[in-house]
Amino acid sequence: MFKKILIANRGEIACRVAATARRLGIRTVAVYSEADAQARHVLACDEAVAIGGPAPRDSYLRADVILAAARATGAQAVHPGYGFLSENEGFAQACADAGIAFIGPPPSAIAAMGSKSAAKALMEKAGVPLVPGYHGADNDPALLAAEAARIGYPVLIKASAGGGGKGMRRVDAPEDFAAALASCQREAQASFGDAHVLIERYVLRPRHIEIQVFADAQGQAIHLGERDCSVQRRHQKVLEESPAPGLSAARRAEMGAAAVAAAQAVGYVGAGTVEFIAEEVDDGDIRFYFMEMNTRLQVEHPVTEAVTGLDLVEWQLRVAAGQPLPLAQDQVRMAGHAIEARICAENPDGGFLPATGSLDVLRWPEHVAFERGAVRVDAGVREGDAISPHYDSMIAKLIVWGDNRAQALARLDAALQATRIVGLATNVAFLRRVVNSNAFATADLDTALIERERAVLLDQPPLPLHIAAAGVVAHSLAEEAALEGADPFSRRDGWRLHGGARRHVDLEVDGQMHSVALARHHDGQCELQIGDQHWPITVRALGGALHDLTLGERRLRLEVFKHGERVAVFGPEGSAVLREVDAIAHAGDAAGEGGRLTAPMPGKVVAFLAAAGDSVAKGQPLAVMEAMKMEHTLTAPRDGVVAELLYGVGDQVAEGGELLRLEPV
Structure with a gap:
């Protein structure tokens, strides 16, 4: 076994590999960019080496610099994680040439599967079914x-x-x-x-089903069951589960055998995933076609670990060190059901645009880390860290296991409900809606599930306004109570010797202003008022961010976090982010100019689709930006004439930067 390995990646996968290596007594070396100097994965390893600037091409994609770090620290092997150089044939070969083990397949296997077209030709020869094309x-x-x-x-x-x-x-x-x-x-x-x-x-109702395969240098190859990854947005996975619902034992065995044949056809060694597109045929059976092979560990590997009880990273390390597979095919045992949710910094209601910002609050449900359990969290960030535009938008992976799918679904919903992230937009509320949707609950799965169910998944109201407002009021009262003395004349709650008191709070929600009042009557009773509606309210602080409220006929427990004017309220029905507006502080603010085309996130201008002088219609594509490794098309906010392009193709633009000047027709 290796004594020291270098982890050529970042984020949760680097933390994941470091945890397994530590358990096996293997020392680890982290590499990091300028943006990741204080990142969690750096502190998770025994040593760390700086390798360049924030952009991946200046750091994590620099094979020469990473290999130099491995040589300088005496690392015997490199674990590439996923993404970056994990499927780079040249990097795998450079490791071999340097006498450093690459914890992955041989360069020839990466090359064979690296080209989808060439891979399909190989699979056709191996008898693996292909999609017509x-x-x-x-x-x-x-x-x-x-x-x-x-x-x-x-x-x-x-x-x-x-x-x-x-x-x-x-x-x-x-x-x-x-x-x-x-x-x-x-x-x-x-x-x-x-x-x-x-x-x-294009298969009209495709399911994405993939098989986890493993092979060793002695020629043995097995599979560890399948994962259904059909729930996707923008062709990227959102939820993954194992086993795949509705797959017969015969079809499962056939797909497993096809995946093993695919791996053996290219002389595979290590962990890999053979991905299939599947479609239901008239008799209810499933027909499947080879799509591609990912020659690396997958983001969703924890669901396979949960149902098999195996540590796939440990298997990777053992196989790369020349050891045989720990189990034969007939020794693999799978139990229960596991589901993984990818928690990302993005705005689902805004076309899943990635978000950047600080993780002001990051609280997970009760869980285990990198181990099999009812709830597991794999994260490469901590509270206070920032999500930058340089890397993928994924914050963490939330994995649950249950005796059956129904129990796993219930545990995932409860775990998502207990997740607290404040400081930037995330998909947590959206994930809860998917998990609770009839389509997902009944396993009516295909890769268009989100699009066909968008009426119940997107643009849904957050926590009701009166409940969110009650949370804001509860937080303010708790803050004030902490500053009070025993003297009743020092109280800040509006206490009067005679008569009642009334206080106002201006709240902004999704660009709309709401005037909220808390009326305190002479008898000590309080009322929350919004417009012509009112609710009796009592509030009791439970410590920290937690508050116990009675609002009308309901008793609620809310968690409230405030940073500046932004207030995040979490309750059993969901969450809401509001802005508590200080009217005096904003008295001099001018109204913003409407109808501008601005960058919704930091990124690079890839193309302009209109020139100065062009007349454009609302909704017409005007520009393409690249951020977090994806292209995003921006459309005209209103009818108008393009007066001037304010950036050039290739320019970096800050969030909110005006891309072009649009004048009225």
């Missing part, structure tokens, strides 16, 4: 358009290299093909350095 090397746009017409719309354009939903577009009509192709190729070039694409028939 065009997988050739010629990427002439006219040829690709002709192939799409031959296959029949809708089609899917996919980057041949890489994965993670990048460089992938569904196209429903011939007139949309050219623009989608250009966008795919641009994103593929930026993400993987390779603009080559392939075209496939």
Whole structure:
């Protein structure tokens, strides 16, 4: 076994590998960019080496610098995690040339599966089913358009290299093909350095089912069951679970055998995932097609660990050290059901645009870390850390296990309800809506679930206003009570010797102002008033952020966190973020100019889709930005004429930066 390994990654996967290595008595070396100098993964390792600037190309994608760090620290092996260099054939070969073990498959296997088109040719020879499509090397746009017409719309354009939903577009009509192709190729070039694409028939109600495989250097290969990863947005996974609902034992065995055959066809060693697109046929059975193989550990590997009770990172380390697989296929045992939710810094109601900012509050439900348990949290951040625009938007992974799917669903809902993140937009409330939706609860799964269920998943009201307002009032009263003395004349609650008192709070919610009043009557009773509605209210502080309230006929327990004017209120029905407006402090503020096209997040301008002097209509695409490794198309906020482009292609833009000046028609 190795004595020291270098972890060539960041975030939760680096923390995950460090935890397993420590348990095995292996010392670890972290690498970090300038943006990650104080990151959690740096402190989780025994040593750390700075490797460059915040942008991945200046640090985590620098194979030469990472190898130099491995040599300088005496690391015997490199664990690449996932993303960055984990599926880079050249990096794996450079490790081998330097006499440093690469904890992953051999370079030849990465090369074989690195090109989706070449991989499909190999799979066809191995007898693995394929989706009908065009997988050739010629990427002439006219040829690709002709192939799409031959296959029949809708089609899917996919980057041949890489994965993670990048460089992938569904196209429903011939007139949309050219623009989608250009966008795919641009994103593929930026993400993987390779603009080559392939075209496939778009399966109309596809499920994404993948098989975890493992192989050793002695020639043994097995699978560890499947994961259903059908719930996706923008071709990226949101929820993953194992086992896949509704999969028969016969089909499960057939898919497992096909995945093992795929791994053996390329001389695979280590952990890998063979991904299939599956569709239900008329008799209720499932037909499946090879999609791709990810030659690395997957983000969703914890659900497999939860149902098998195995540590897949430990298996990786043992196999890379030359040891045989710990188990044979007939020794693998799976029990219960596991689900993973990816908690991301993003705005689901705003097209899932990524968000940046500080994690002012970060509180998890009761859980275990990196181990099998009812609730597990894999996170690479701490309270007070910042989510930057340089890396993926994922904050953490929340994994639950239950005896069956119903119990796992209940535990996931409870765990999400107990999660507290304040400081930036997240998808936690959205995830709860997915988990509680009828489609997910009944396992009516396909990759378009979010889109077809958007009426119940998106643009849903947060915690009711009167409950959120009660939380704000409770927090203010608790703060004031902490400053009071025993003297009744020092009380700050509006106490009067005779008569009642009334205080006002101005709250802004989603851009709308609400005037809230707390009326204290002479008999000591209090009333919350919003407009012509009113509710009797009593408040008791329980310590910290927790408050016990009686509001009308209801008794509630709310958690309230305040940072500046922003107040976050969490309750059993959800959460809400409000702004408690200080009217005096904002007395001189001017009204903002409406209808501007501004950057919704920090990023790089990829393209402008209109020129100065063009007349544009509301909703018309005007610009494309790249942030957190994805392209985002920005549309006109109103009708107008483009007066001036304020940035150039390739420029970095801060959040809120005005991209172009739009004048009225």
